Amino acid sequence: EAGVAQSPRYKIIEKRQSVAFWCNPISGHATLYWYQQILGQGPKLLIQFQNNGVVDDSQLPKDRFSAERLKGVDSTLKIQPAKLEDSAVYLCASSHGTSGSYNEQFFGPGTRLTVL
Amino acid sequence: GNSVTQMEGPVTLSEEAFLTINCTYTATGYPSLFWYVQYPGEGLQLLLKATKADDKGSNKGFEATYRKETTSFHLEKGSVQVSDSAVYFCALTRTGGGNKLTFGTGTQLKVEL
Numbered sequence: 001e002a003g004v005a006q007s008p009r010y011k012i013i014e015k016r017q018s019v020a021f022w023c024n025p026i027s028g029h030a031t032l033y034w035y036q037q038i039l040g041q042g043p044k045l046l047i048q049f050q051n052n053g054v055v056d057d058s059q060l061p062k063d064r065f066s067a068e069r070l071k072g073v074d075s076t077l078k079i080q081p082a083k084l085e086d087s088a089v090y091l092c093a094s095s096h097g098t099s100g101s102y103n104e105q106f107f108g109p110g111t112r113l114t115v116l
Numbered sequence: 117g118n119s120v121t122q123m124e125g126p127v128t129l130s131e132e133a134f135l136t137i138n139c140t141y142t143a144t145g146y147p148s149l150f151w152y153v154q155y156p157g158e159g160l161q162l163l164l165k166a167t168k169a170d171d172k173g174s175n176k177g178f179e180a181t182y183r184k185e186t187t188s189f190h191l192e193k194g195s196v197q198v199s200d201s202a203v204y205f206c207a208l209t210r211t212g213g214g215n216k217l218t219f220g221t222g223t224q225l226k227v228e229l
Contacts, residue, residue, distance in 0.1 A: 004159070031215065042120070042205055042219030043160070055214055091160065098215035105217060107152075107160040 002026065004108035006092050012114045018080040021111045025073070025094030031055075032069055033105060034077050035091040043091055049075065050098070082115045089113070118143045118213075122206045122220035129196055129227050137191040137223045139180075139206035147208040149173075149182055149189040150217070154203045163191075163204070196227045 005024040013019050025032050030051050035043035046065065048056040052072040060067070064083070069075040079086055089112050093105040123138040141147065151163040151173070164173030169184035178193045189206060206220040 033217075035217075040221065042207070042221050043217070044219070045216050048214065048216065056216060093160075095215065103209070103215045104162055104165075105215070106162075109157075109159045 004092055004094055004106055006090075006108035006111055008111055009109065010112050010114075012116065013082055014116050015084055016081040018078065019082055019113060020076055020078045021090050021092075021113075023075045023077070023092030023108060025075075025092070026106055029094035029096055029106075030072070031095045031098055032075050033093040033095075034067055034075070035093065037089040037091055037110070039088070046077070055098075079113075082113075084115050087113055087115045118147070118208060118210055118218045120206050120208055120218055120220035122204075122223050125203075125222070125224035127223060127225050129225070131198055131227055131229055132195045133227075135191070135193040135196045135200075135225065137204055137206075137225070139189045139191065139220060141187050141189065141206075141208050143187075143208055143210055143218075145211045147210050149180070150207045150209075151178070151180055151189070151191050152205040152207060152219075154205065154222075156202070160205065196225070198227045198229060201225055201227045 032049045034046045037043040046060045049069045067077045089110040091110045092108045095105045119142045148167045150165045152160045153163045164175040166173040166182035172181045203222045205222045207217045
């Protein structure tokens, strides 16, 4: 079974530029998550989708971050414009569902963003 | 709110030494508790989990017991190997919290020959 795919693996941009990350979850997984992991910290949930609907985006800085999962499969996370403090690893994860034995989250390798 | 506190690293051990990484949590209700591992250059992987008090999660020689009375979920292994070198994250999900993971800051483990 293929794992969670993410691209690009690395990205370097200057502040005020735009950037987009892509995630393809494990086939059949209805729930998709984007986490931000700043160096030296644990991952923090930015947004959670159930199919193509948003379940939780309470920690997403909506003035500059946006995410979509239009067809309920792959997802894109965008930052526009980027700030220095957005330098982090952006992790995508997916799970079958959110309860019982279907709630295990599988993580992709992440995209490391550096904002100069 | 929910939070996880784990011991700071790096932890450096000799091969075959005993490992303990401390983790304590604050949460409402009855959370599920997890340990994730991140090997160099790889994504996070679930190592073990426990969903109710007194449950013991185990995998690959690692164990952790859900202690509600001390709000702890310490990770242990009797004999570490060089291949166990990685960053270990303690995490929780809250019942009714939609499966959102709250992570600790991670503990780096280095095992030397």
